[in-house]
Amino acid sequence: MKRIFHLTFTFLRIGILNEMQYRVNFFIQLLQSFVALGTGLVGLALVFEHTTDLSGWTRPELLAVMGVHILMGGVIRAAIQPNMQTLANDIQQGTLDYALTKPVDSQVIVSVREFRLWQVVDVVMGFIVLSWAVVELQEGLGVVDALVFAATLVLGGIMIYCFWLMLTTSAFWIIRVYEMINLFEGLYAAGRWPVGIYPLWLRSMLTFLVPVAFAVTVPSEILVGQSSTQTLIGALALTIFLVVLARFVWSLGVRNYSGASA
Amino acid sequence: MRRYLDYYLTSMRMAILEQFQYRVANYFYMIGMVAEPVIYLVVWSTVAEAQGGEVGGYTPAAFAAYYIVWTLVRNMNIVFTPYGWEGYIQRGQLSAELLKPIHPIHNFLSFFAGWKVVVILFWLPLAAILSLIFKPALDFTWVEVVVFFFAIWGAYLIRTMLLTLLGMITFWTTRVSAIYELFFAFELVLSGRLVPMSLMPVWVQEIADWLPFQWTFGYPIESLVAQLPPAELWGGLGMQALWIGITTVMVAVMWRFGIRRFSAVGN
Helix, strand or coil: CHHHHHHHHHHHHHHHHHHHCCCHHHHHHHHHHHHHHHHHHHHHHHHHHHCCCECCECHHHHHHHHHHHHHHHHHHHHHHHHHHHHHHHHHHHCCCHHHHCCCCCHHHHHHHCCCCHHHHHHHHHHHHHHHHHHHHHCCCCCHHHHHHHHHHHHHHHHHHHHHHHHHHHCHHHHCCCHHHHHHHHHHHHHHHCCHHHCCHHHHHHHHHHCCHHHHHHHHHHHHCCCCCHHHHHHHHHHHHHHHHHHHHHHHHHHHHCCCCCC | CHHHHHHHHHHHHHHHHHHHHCHHHHHHHHHHHHHHHHHHHHHHHHHHHHCCCCECCECHHHHHHHHHHHHHHHHHCCCCCHHHHHHHHHCCCHHHHHCCCCCHHHHHHHHHHHHHHHHHHHHHHHHHHHHHHHCCCCCCCHHHHHHHHHHHHHHHHHHHHHHHHHHHHHHCCCCCHHHHHHHHHHHHHHCCCCCCHHHCCHHHHHHHHCCCHHHHCHHHHHHHHCCCCHHHHHHHHHHHHHHHHHHHHHHHHHHHHHHHHCCCCCC
């Protein structure tokens, strides 16, 4: 366990050092984040120009959802997606051999190799939007709520990671997964709005197939005081299930990998 | 003229054959793209229902029609990207294009036009499925269908020219992605891609009237689904022609100055 932390930390440090070489990218990322935030706010403003609530969600509440969505998007693009893209490339080109021969758990190493520091801008941006939403909600946020909120965020992040890992692992059988990444981005965009507004079939997909509901809507519900204990237990149960399932799918995939003798 | 016609037909045929081989990839790509309009559609249908069944002249069924046709227009809007130009110019691939006795833009125009034929074919079953799910109110005349057919190709031409202008900025500077992002954000809001223009505040609509964006997105959709009066229906094609003219001249001028700055990178 200690070795895994040490390894993760080392890769993190290398990732940061790498990104520090390209400082202009920070400003480009900043601008892109502002543009994305701007279009998000325009969308919200348009909706609330024509109505006062969307399926029971008020403007500040939807602002909170947007904050969580941006924050989680930043986490995905900083830590999850780059690793999974490298993994997909490795599987396709047969260079995964190099990772598999390392004397450490293969799932750990393929999950911590990459880190995109500048994407953290979105995490910060998400926090700012969230704080703004909490101020506008005028309900205050208790310590317990804040802790539960943080916990659901972590659970959501783990679920998204498991989902991505399984998606990428399918490359062991079907080789090309780029289009699926495109599909994920489309579905993740749906999390910008609370999943409750979608028709049932889409809501089920966003809850169990792609766990966007648990990653974005559930944490937001805690902020706006709509959560129930059942949802939290459900989130915990689904996380454990997904972790086990992802582990199983991964080991199945690795066994199926024949390498390409680099 | 004959020469160009031959070139376009051959190049389009090649693109059609090539893209037909990537059926699954093309389909996955199109399905991934459907998420965006479905989100808009659900949000605005919810708003319309909360407002007593209609907002900005659109009922949920009318929104469904708008955003289903949206998916085709969006596909027509996919042209050679500025990122492609960036690569061509920075890596010097443009040199190879310059050796041909024909302006490089014909290469991009004809290749993507051929691809569109495949895209339109593939779109039909997708639209059928979306229609079964969202039950759009589609009520069009054959005149509107004819106008729509020309309007989507007009949109294709305008967008190609706009993105070519954007891409050619790379002749002068190499860090362009920030400019592109800004452009795409304005386009999203001012074209009718985010919402039908009639839902925008009046001042935004007035700004949009001076810009080409709505002729590439909102107008083609509305020509089919919005029962435009004849003057607006035909006038839209006129506006498209005007913008094709303006942007083509701009591309020609910018190309003349830009190409002087291009120093080939050998490969």
